[in-house]
Amino acid sequence: MSERRRFKQTTTLEVRLAEEATRLRAKAALLPPGATREELLRKARQAETGSHMSEWLRSPGLQPPK
Helix, strand or coil, X not given: CCCCCCXXXXXXXHHHHHHHHHHHHHHHHCCCCCHXXXXXXXXXXXXXXXXXXXXXHHCCCCCCCC
């Protein structure tokens, strides 16, 4: 059985998701209105939501979102 390769992340999940959301929004801004653009914006919103959820889960006390 071969060993799995391990990869050490250099940035936090929150930062990577926020960067992905920014990249997707910039890409969507270059497209005309349509299904492709809406799909990119939906993925950007999902990445932002994931980033916020991860921050919330890591926070001390787990305060509910406002």
